[in-house]
Amino acid sequence: MEANNSNSQRRPKFSTSSKMEHSPLIAAVMAGNIGLVEKLLEGGADVNVQVEGGWTPLHNAVKEGNMDIVQLLLEKGADPHIKKDNGATPFIVAGIVGNVELLKLFLSKGANINEYDNHGFTAFMEAACYGQVNALEFLYQNGAQVNLGRQTSEEQKKLRKGGNTALMDAAEQGHIDALSILLEKMQADVNARDNMGRNALIHSFLDPKNKKVKEIVHLLLKYGADVNVRGEKGKTPLILAVEKEDAELVQIMLECDGIDINDKDSDGNTALLVAVTKDRIDIAQLLCEKGAKGDHKELIRIAQRKYNQPMVKLLREHGVSEDSPPSPKVYEPNSQRWQGCLRHLHSIYRPMIGKLKIFIQEEYKIAETSEGGVYVGFYDGKEAAVKRFREDSQRAQQEISCIQHCRKNSGLVMFYETECENGCLYLCFALCEKTLEEHLTDQGEAALEKEDFQNILKSLFKAVQELHRSNYTHQDLHPGNILIDSKGEVCLADFDKSEKLDEGQQKIKDDLKALGRLVLYVVQMGKDPFSKIQAQSDTEVIEACITEEIKDLVQNLLTPGEEFQNQLSETLSHPFFWSHRMCYRFLRDVGNESDIKRRNHRSKILKKLNKSKAFDNWRDKIDKDVMEKMNLFYKIPEKRYRNTVGDLLKFIRNLGEHIEEGIYKDVKSKIGEPSEYFQKLFPDLVIYVYKILRNMGYKKHFPSVNNS
Numbered sequence: 073m074e075a076n077n078s079n080s081q082r083r084p085k086f087s088t089s090s091k092m093e094h095s096p097l098i099a100a101v102m103a104g105n106i107g108l109v110e111k112l113l114e115g116g117a118d119v120n121v122q123v124e125g126g127w128t129p130l131h132n133a134v135k136e137g138n139m140d141i142v143q144l145l146l147e148k149g150a151d152p153h154i155k156k157d158n159g160a161t162p163f164i165v166a167g168i169v170g171n172v173e174l175l176k177l178f179l180s181k182g183a184n185i186n187e188y189d190n191h192g193f194t195a196f197m198e199a200a201c202y203g204q205v206n207a208l209e210f211l212y213q214n215g216a217q218v219n220l221g222r223q224t225s226e227e228q229k230k231l232r233k234g235g236n237t238a239l240m241d242a243a244e245q246g247h248i249d250a251l252s253i254l255l256e257k258m259q260a261d262v263n264a265r266d267n268m269g270r271n272a273l274i275h276s277f278l279d280p281k282n283k284k285v286k287e288i289v290h291l292l293l294k295y296g297a298d299v300n301v302r303g304e305k306g307k308t309p310l311i312l313a314v315e316k317e318d319a320e321l322v323q324i325m326l327e328c329d330g331i332d333i334n335d336k337d338s339d340g341n342t343a344l345l346v347a348v349t350k351d352r353i354d355i356a357q358l359l360c361e362k363g364a365k366g367d368h369k370e371l372i373r374i375a376q377r378k379y380n381q382p383m384v385k386l387l388r389e390h391g392v393s394e395d396s397p398p399s400p401k402v403y404e405p406n407s408q409r410w411q412g413c414l415r416h417l418h419s420i421y422r423p424m425i426g427k428l429k430i431f432i433q434e435e436y437k438i439a440e441t442s443e444g445g446v447y448v449g450f451y452d453g454k455e456a457a458v459k460r461f462r463e464d465s466q467r468a469q470q471e472i473s474c475i476q477h478c479r480k481n482s483g484l485v486m487f488y489e490t491e492c493e494n495g496c497l498y499l500c501f502a503l504c505e506k507t508l509e510e511h512l513t514d515q516g517e518a519a520l521e522k523e524d525f526q527n528i529l530k531s532l533f534k535a536v537q538e539l540h541r542s543n544y545t546h547q548d549l550h551p552g553n554i555l556i557d558s559k560g561e562v563c564l565a566d567f568d569k570s571e572k573l574d575e576g577q578q579k580i581k582d583d584l585k586a587l588g589r590l591v592l593y594v595v596q597m598g599k600d601p602f603s604k605i606q607a608q609s610d611t612e613v614i615e616a617c618i619t620e621e622i623k624d625l626v627q628n629l630l631t632p633g634e635e636f637q638n639q640l641s642e643t644l645s646h647p648f649f650w651s652h653r654m655c656y657r658f659l660r661d662v663g664n665e666s667d668i669k670r671r672n673h674r675s676k677i678l679k680k681l682n683k684s685k686a687f688d689n690w691r692d693k694i695d696k697d698v699m700e701k702m703n704l705f706y707k708i709p710e711k712r713y714r715n716t717v718g719d720l721l722k723f724i725r726n727l728g729e730h731i732e733e734g735i736y737k738d739v740k741s742k743i744g745e746p747s748e749y750f751q752k753l754f755p756d757l758v759i760y761v762y763k764i765l766r767n768m769g770y771k772k773h774f775p776s777v778n779n780s
Contacts, residue, residue: 095121101132106141119150126156134165134174142174152181159189167195167211170204175211185215192222192234200238200254203247208238212258219261232434235266236275243292244275246282255295262295269434274303277312286321289313299328300494306338306433314346319354326362330494332423334365338433340420348374353383366392367421406558407455409505410438410448414455417448426491427452428498432460439552443467444496451488451500459499467568468497474570478542483535485555485563501565505558509551512598525594526649531562532590536583537640544570545579549586551593551602577637584639588629589613595622621648621759645776647758654775655758656728656747661773662761663725668718680764681717686756690720693753698739702727721761724750 097117100108109129113119122128130150133141142162146152155161163183166174175195179185188194196216199207212218224234239260242250254260263271276288289309293299299309310331313321322343325331336342341349344364347356348371360366366387372394375383403418405411413436422429430436430449438446444460451458461468475487486502506514508528532554539546546553546567553566571579589605592613605613610630617623625648632639647655662668667675691699691713702723703712713719724746731740743749750757765771 095123095129097121097129098123098127098132101129101138101141101145102136104136104138104141106138106144109141110144113144113148119145119148120154122154122156126158128154128156130154130162131156131160131165134162134171135169137169137171137174139171139173139177142177146181152178152183155189158191160193161187161189163187164189164193164195164198167198167204167207168202170199170202170207172206172210175207179214185211186217186220188223192224192236194220194238196220197222197236197238197241200242200247200250201245203242203245203250205249205253208250208253209257218254218258219264221264221266224267229267232268235268237261237264237266237272239264239272240266240270240275243272243288244278244282246279246284246288248284248287248291251288251291255291262292262297263301265301268304269301269432270303271298271301273297273299273309274301274312277303277309277316285316286318286324289321289324293324293328298494299325299331300335302337302433306336306431308332308335308337308343310335310343311337311341311346314343314350314352314355314359317350317352317355319352319358322355322358326358333359333362334421334423336421338435345371345374348383348387351378351380351383353380353386356383357386360386360390364390366390369394405455407503407505408558410455410503413448414450417450425493425498427489428456428458428491428500430458430498448503449498449500451491454488455503456488456500457485457503459501461497461499461568463492463495463497465497468499470570471499471566471568474539474544474567478539478544481535481538481542483531483538483562483564484567485557485565502557502563504555504563504565506556507552508554508556508562508594509598509602511556512551512594515597520597528562528594529591530644530649532564533587533640533644535562535564536587537644539564539570540573540580540583540637540640543573545573545583546586547571547579547582549583549590550606551590551598554590580639581632581636584629584632584636585610588626591622591626591629592616619759620756624759624763645774647762650758650775652747652751655751656724658758658773658775659721659750659761660725660728662765663721663723668722669725671718677765677768677770678718680768681721681761684717684760686760687717687720687754688715690717690754691715694723695742698727698742701736701739717757717760720754720757 097109097112097119098121100112120128120130128150130142130145130152131154133145153161161178161183163175163178164187166178186194186196194216196208196211196218198204199211219237221235221237228234237260239251239254239262242254255262265271273289273292276282276285276292282288302308303312307315310322310325310333313325326333334342342364344356344359344366347359371392372384372387375387403415405414407414417429417431417436420431422431428449428451430447432447436448438448438457441459443462443465447458447460449456449458459471472490475484478484479487485504488500488502490500491498536546536549544567546564546569548566548569553564555563555565557563573579589602593600593602593605595618608616613630614623614627617626625643625646628639628643628646650658665677666672667678668681672678699713705726706712713723727739728746730736731746762774765773
C-alpha cells in the first residue's frame with residue numbers, strides 16, 4: 073500500500089538490534105529458516121530468550137510475518153504475552169506489520185484487543201500509525217476502542233504527554249485511507265483532544281515530511297474539525313498553515329466558517345504577522361482580503377526591514393497603521409494567586425465572547441472538570457473564573473438553574489452571567505483564591521484556632537441551609553467545591569450535580585452526611601484525604617472525632633432525626649459554634665435553676681445531670697484557695713459543694729454572680745477570665761449538659777449562635 077511506503081520513510085518500524093548475533097535462535101528466525109529454528113529448540117535453546125530491547129524469537133517472527141515459525145514457537149512454549157522493554161507484546165507488533173492472521177491468532181491466545189505498551193500504544197493505534205487499513209478494520213470489528221487516548225504515566229501526564237488517538241496518528245503520519253475509514257466507518261471523534269489539548273487537525277501539521285497535509289486537512293474539516301483549536305504555544309491551525317508557507321492550505325483554512333482570523337498565539341503573533349515575517353505577500357494578501365486586522369505596530373516596520381515595498385503598500389492599502397497604539401492603563405489584579413496570568417491576559421489581545429475575555433490555554437487553567445475545565449478570565453472587566461461546558465451539556469443546565477434560583481444566597485460564589493460561542497457554553501463566576509483543601513494545606517504546621525473552624529463551617533452550613541430553603545440540594549459537597557475568596561470568605565461552588573428537592577426531601581440527607589464528613593476533614597486540618605473519609609462508615613467517622621463536642625455535631629449530621637429538614641438550623645446553634653463566653657453564660661443559667669440551687673432530688677433534670685461519674689472529682693480540679701473561699705459562704709458543712717454535676721453548675725453560677733464583689737476579688741486574680749478557666753478545666757461539661765437538656769426537650773437556656 074502507498075500509505076505504508078510513505079510512513080516507512082518517516083518512522084522506522086523497528087530498530088535493528090546490535091546484539092542479534094548473541095542469539096542463534098533469533099538469527100535463524102530472522103533468516104526464515106524454520107528447520108534450523110526447530111533444531112535449535114530441540115537442542116535446548118531458550119524459546120523466550122531476549123536480546124537488546126527485549127526482542128524475543130516470537131517478536132521477530134511476528135515482525136517478519138512468518139506464520140509457520142510463529143506457530144512453531146508457540147507450540148514449543150513461547151509466551152504469547154511476553155513484552156519487549158517498551159512493553160510491546162507480539163500482538164501489538166502484529167498491529168504494526170498489519171498481519172490480520174497473526175492478530176487473529178494472538179486474540180485466540182488471550183490477547184486483550186486494547187492492550188497497550190509502556191507509551192500507551194495499542195495494536196489499533198499502531199495500525200493507524202503505519203496505515204495498515206486491513207488490520208485497522210479487523211481490530212475495529214473485534215472491539216478495539218476507536219477513541220481511546222494514549223495511556224501514559226502520571227509523570228508524563230503532568231508534562232501533558234499522551235492522550236493521542238488513532239485518528240491523530242493517522243493524520244500526523246499522512247495516511248489518507250486510514251483516516252477516511254476512521255472517520256467514515258468507525259465514527260472517530262474528529263475533535264478528541266490529547267493531553268496537550270490538540271485535535272487531529274493540529275496533528276496533521278506536526279510532521280514536516282507529511283506531503284498530504286492539504287488532503288488530510290480538507291477531510292478533517294469536512295467532518296467538523298474545530299478550526300480554532302490550539303497546539304504548542306497556542307498556535308491555531310491557520311497560524312500553522314501560514315508557517316508552512318502554503319497559500320493553498322491557508323486558502324482552505326480561510327474558507328472555514330467560524331474561523332478567527334485575528335486569533336493570536338501565546339507570543340502574541342497573528343497569522344498576518346507570521347505571513348509578513350516570512351515575507352509571503354501572497355498569503356498576506358489572502359489574509360487582508362478576508363479581513364485580517366493590522367493592529368500590530370511592527371507589521372510595516374518588519375516589511376520595511378525586508379525591503380518589501382509591495383508588502384508595505386499592501387498593508388497600507390488595508391489600513392495598517394504605523395503609529396504605536398496608546399499605552400494601556402496600568403492594571404493591578406485583585407487576586408494574589410492568579411495575578412501573573414491575569415496581567416498577561418489583560419495585556420494581550422483576545423477576541424471577546426460577548427463580555428468575556430478568555431484564553432483556553434493550560435497556563436490559564438484553574439482546574440480540570442469532567443467536561444471542559446475552569447479558566448481565569450475577565451467578565452465585563454471583572455476578574456472571573458470561567459467554567460466551560462458543551463453548549464448542550466445537561467450538567468451546565470443544572471448548574472445554571474440552581475444558581476439562578478439561589479442568587480440571593482450570599483454564601484454561594486458570585487455568578488456573573490453566561491456566554492456562548494462555537495458550541496461552547498461559558499459560566500462566569502467571581503474569581504476565588506483557593507479551595508478549602510488548598511487553604512488547609514497552606515496552613516502547614518500552623519494549627520488553626522477553634523474560631524477558624526467555626527467560621528469555615530458556619531459559613532458552609534449557612535450556604536447549604538439557604539440552598540435547601542431555595543428547594544435545591546448540592547449533592548457534591550467536598551473540599552474542592554468549597555472556595556476561599558481574596559477576603560478570606562468561604563463560598564460554596566460547583567452546582568452541576570445539584571438537584572431540586574424531591575417530595576420527601578430525602579436528598580437533604582445526602583448533603584447532611586457530606587457536611588458531617590466535612591466537619592471531620594476540617595477539624596483534622598485535612599490530615600486524611602476527603603476521599604478516605606468518604607469511604608468510611610458513619611460509625612468510623614464518628615469514632616474518629618477528637619472531642620465529645622465534635623462527635624455530637626458529626627453524629628447529628630450523619631444520623632439526622634425525623635425533623636431532618638430543619639437539622640441545619642439546630643446544628644448552627646450547636647455548642648461547637650458557641651464562644652467561651654456563651655458556654656459560660658449557658659452553664660451559669662442552668663446552674664441558676666431553682667431545682668439545682670436547692671438540690672431538689674426529685675428534679676428530673678438534676679437526676680439526669682448527676683447520673684454521670686465523669687465529673688466526680690471536679691472539686692479537686694478547682695484551685696484549692698478558691699474552693700475554700702467559695703465553701704465559706706455555707707456555714708453548715710452539709711450545704712457545701714459536693715462532687716456532683718449539679719453542684720458544679722451551682723458553683724459556676726455562684727462564682728459568676730459574686731466574683732465582682734469585694735470579698736471575692738482575690739478569687740478573680742487567681743482564676744483570671746472565668747469563661748476561659750472553666751472551659752480549660754471541664755472541656756466536655758457544656759456538651760454533656762447540652763445533650764441532657766436537648767434530649768429532654770428543655771431548650772430554655774440554649775443561646776443562639778447569631779447572638780454575640
